[in-house]
């Protein structure tokens with residue numbers, strides 16, 4: 001079916017092959033104001049049918065014998081809006097109600113009007129005009145339908161677009177939701193960690209206070225026991241008793257040292273430490289402590305920068321870690337001690353920067369989540385009663401914090417444990433020796449006059465006795481002002497030994513005043529505390545509490561010798 005633009009002028013087609021029928025029909029239609037075209041036969045008609053055809057006028061004789069299939073196919077193939085009208089001129093019998101053949105035409109052609117001969121020209125005029133009007137309506141419907149379809153199409157497009165936007169937005173919301181959930185989880189984790197650290201902090205404060213008092217008591221106990229051993233006449237049974245008491249007191253002293261370490265109150269002397277040398281120097285001790293079932297491997301690359309740390313305390317920490325590893329490998333295994341340099345971003349336990357790491361790993365039993373979480377709590381131990389104090393890791397943790405580093409533990413049941421001790425890199429990073437030069441084995445026996453200051457009566461008494469026992473003359477003072485008035489009296493004094501933590505005037509304040517009175521007076525600071533101000537101008541030699549007579553003698557010798 002040929003297409004024509006909608007609204008273009010409609011014309012009629014005529015198929016009336018007999019006699020002058022077609023010429024007559026054409027002229028009658030022209031009188032009604034309708035253009036028309038005459039078709040020679042059925043094939044020409046089918047070829048001419050298109051949108052611009054208003055209706056088809058047929059005579060019955062033209063269709064009676066013709067093959068109607070192409071015409072019917074053409075009718076069936078019309079678009080939805082089109083129902084091409086036919087005007088069938090019948091010879092007799094009229095419309096379908098009286099003519100059964102006409103009923104067949106109705107069925108075959110669909111939209112048919114019947115016009116029976118003979119007819120008056122006006123009948124054809126009015127029928128033709130009415131049919132043309134109907135056809136024009138179809139064209140109007142076509143425009144409406146097309147508009148509707150276009151609208152539908154646009155609606156469909158908008159729907160698709162909307163759906164796409166909804167999907168995009170849903171995906172964005174889902175993403176935002178996931179991020180929110182993740183950040184909530186992260187915040188909860190951080191808060192949990194903070195709560196844990198705060199708990200440790202408050203336990204630390206409590207422990208530190210108790211340990212500090214204990215330390216003073218033990219200083220007195222040890223001092224007096226030492227003197228007792230010298231003064232009581234030699235007798236195997238009393239010697240044994242005194243020896244037992246001293247061992248007990250020393251065990252107590254090492255316990256309080258660990259407590260002070262945990263509470264970050266031990267007195268530290270951070271210096272550049274060559275960690276590789278330190279580990280190598282402990283090789284023998286570590287192998288002996290871990291036993292022959294544990295294979296020890298060292299990974300100590302040369303040329304690493306020095307750590308800013310207290311070598312003695314780090315040695316103690318390493319020994320503790322190695323013993324923990326040994327205990328986790330009762331059947332044997334491998335203990336690896338490695339050193340490297342690592343970098344961290346901003347972290348909760350560590351400032352951003354580069355650190356020297358001491359890494360102690362074992363192939364032992366490992367820890368479950370709960371144990372790992374609690375491992376650094378003081379007194380937390382899974383070992384049998386009497387086997388572990390549960391202070392090893394808490395001490396290392398405290399030490400690490402005090403050195404501005406960190407202790408990090410990684411462990412899984414059955415997969416061993418890895419402990420990392422992060423230590424700040426020393427300024428200038430000069431590689432230093434691991435162990436301090438050993439103090440003189442034997443102090444020279446020179447007799448001097450000492451001014452000894454401690455606010456604790458027991459310590460004052462016992463230390464003075466220890467010093468006197470070494471042959472020195474001791475002037476005792478109970479406070480800073482006390483000591484200053486002794487100095488003002490102009491007595492000859494070779495050495496001032498003062499406690500740090502004293503009410504009213506600290507040991508450092510006293511030292512400053514004392515230097516003003518006597519610029520060249522050697523001063524020794526006795527302390528169980530590390531809370532000395534970091535920028536203390538007077539870099540004083542220190543004596544860690546509790547001390548024994550040998551340490552007193554060594555310090556005096558190294559200051560005055």
Ligand SMILES: Nc1ncnc2c1ncn2[C@@H]1O[C@H](COP(=O)(O)OP(=O)(O)OP(=O)(O)O)[C@@H](O)[C@H]1O
Pocket residue numbers: 320324325328362364365366367371375376380381382383387388389390391392393394416417
């Ligand atoms: N290398 C390790 N492998 C498996 N578990 C470990 C390891 N290190 C520590 N732990 C666990 O952490 C707990 C606490 O360790 P910590 O060193 O503080 O105390 P402890 O070893 O029990 O006692 P102490 O060190 O005072 O003798 C241990 O009891 C153990 O359960």
Ligand SMILES: [Mg+2]
Pocket residue numbers: 320323324388391392393
């Ligand atoms: Mg331990």
